[in-house]
Amino acid sequence: MTASEKALRSQRLNQITHEPHSKLDALVKAHAPFETRASFARFVVAQYLFQSELVELYNDAELTAIIADLPARCRAEAARADLADLDTEVPASVAGAVKNPSKARALGWLFVSEGSKLGAAFLIKRAVALELSETFGARHLAEPQGGRAEGWKSFVRTLDALPFTAEEEAEVEQGALEAFNRFTVLLEQAYATEAEPA
């Protein structure tokens, strides 16, 4: 057995998503979302689209039985309020959202959505320069109740403790990789769309 096979599931997911995460991080920065509110609004459009595609998963009964506070972790409403703060229309949905994934695949998607709250700690600090905050325009980047670190640790602890078949291990990895691909598509789409005048 190699070292990576012995690693915790979450560590394995970190490893396999390291490259897509670096690419996405670079792509976000290439769009300079903190230069202007108009650019930040495009970033929020991508975040809103991504979160709104995950609403069903965050409210799924089977998944909530595993992660009790799952519905409260969803940020679709916060992102929608940010759009309103930024005088930006709620975007139409984009074809290709995840549909009826298996439990393990869904958890891969949620791993990415929850993990993105870690990077959000850095992003919200930069949003302050645009006079945005966790109560205006950058609500979806706010620190979750109970703290970022604790929210992430409890999610990962639960994920790591689940007994998975080999097939489910493959599915959770698939879900995490798909989620990074999807965010990339939505980000490109958001910036390709003409910004609404503020």
Ligand code: HEM
């Ligand atoms: C849609 C998914 C994600 C997006 C859009 C995203 C975006 C970003 C961005 C833009 C940064 C850079 C912040 C800065 O330097 O100003 C960052 C940092 C970070 N992200 Fe993500 N991220 C995502 C998913 C994840 C996941 C799944 C994890 C954990 C498993 C994660 C963990 C981190 C951490 C720890 C940082 C802090 C700095 C670093 O270690 O590079 N992110 N993220």
